[in-house]
Structures are given as C-alpha cells and as structure tokens.
Amino acid sequence: GAGVSQSPSNKVTEKGKDVELRCDPISGHTALYWYRQSLGQGLEFLIYFQGNSAPDKSGLPSDRFSAERTGGSVSTLTIQRTQQEDSAVYLCASSFTRRDWNEQFFGPGTRLTVL
C-alpha cells in the first residue's frame, strides 16, 4: 500500500487477556518503530527494528510487551496479560533508515482499551 497500515484500528479487551497489534510499513522502509500515547502523555518510544532485528528494546515498559518483525516487513506488538494502564493509542511508523533524520511515516494507530 501507499502508507503505513495498522490493525485493528480499535481493540477493547478485558484485563488479563493477551492482545496482538499489527503494523504493515511502507514497502522498502528498513526501519520500523512502535510508539504509544497514553491519555495526557506524549508519544512514548517502545521499540524499533532495523530489518528484522531490534537493536533498541529500551522503551518496552515491561516483560509483558514483546514485538517481532518478519521478512523485514510486517511487525506485531504483543501485550500479554493486559493491564488497565496499557490502554493507549499504539502507533507504528517506518522510515527509510534510522541513522539519518529521514522523516518517519506514521500509521493511523490502534486504540487499545483494557477494561
């Protein structure tokens, strides 16, 4: 597609359940980023991929969060045993490379609500 796509657009889940969020970056973009924005907060960096590897996992808030990227393209962010504080908009972005100031192109986000 022409832009970054994410699915689902909205997800409501019960506390304790696992959720999986998907990101499909722009074709040819080697760098992929996950962010989240909780209510009243700025964009919080979670993790980035260069190709299929994730050299920077420093932003993952706990070991309940994990992410993978396959084929240098699609990425999934998995949250296990969701908690109410995980409620946020999860954004994915991609760019041509990371070690450059290339523009990051964002997807529309997944709004996660944990009841």
Add this chain to the structure above:
Amino acid sequence: ILNVEQSPQSLHVQEGDSTNFTCSFPSSNFYALHWYRWETAKSPEALFVMTLNGDEKKKGRISATLNTKEGYSYLYIKGSQPEDSATYLCASTMYSGGGADGLTFGKGTHLIIQP
C-alpha cells in the same frame, strides 16, 4: 533540558487569529528538529524538518523557526482556520556516533480553532 518540552499543552484560538507555540529541546548534540501535525483519527503527518540554526520553513499559513544554540523552535499559524485544529508534535533528533539517533517527541500542543 533533557526532554523535549512543548507549551502550551492546549490552546483555543478564534478563527482568523494568528497563533504560535513553542518547542524546547536539548541543544547539545543536536541533529534535527521535526514538527508533525496529528489530526484526530488520522496519522501524524510531517510538517517540517529543520537542521540549521536560524532555519525558517514555511508551508502555506504555517511557518517554523529554529534556534539550535538555545534549544527552541516556534511554530506559527497565520489566520487560523478550523482545519488547523490538531495536536502539533515536536521531535528532536540527536547526533550519535556518525548519524542521527531516532526521534524524541514532546507531549504536543493541542490546538482548537473556534469558528
């Protein structure tokens, strides 16, 4: 300044008025400063990328300036229109060992244009 800070957090402006808001960022190891516009239910969209002290960029009624020595950038909107209503995000990139090192975002300024 260790983080990217934006002010004000929110702003109500009458249609037709001009407005501006501020982004403060770490001035050491500065590489680039980005402005994004994030409209409700849409993806953040890049407005400007600036790298040089004194840079000024313009797109229609929106312009931005950059002071890398003191670590701030201003975004100006002239003759505000309802379609300017959005959250405006600022992000800085720092120089790290041969290249830029990703984006650190501020919390954004939520702009509401009142007809």
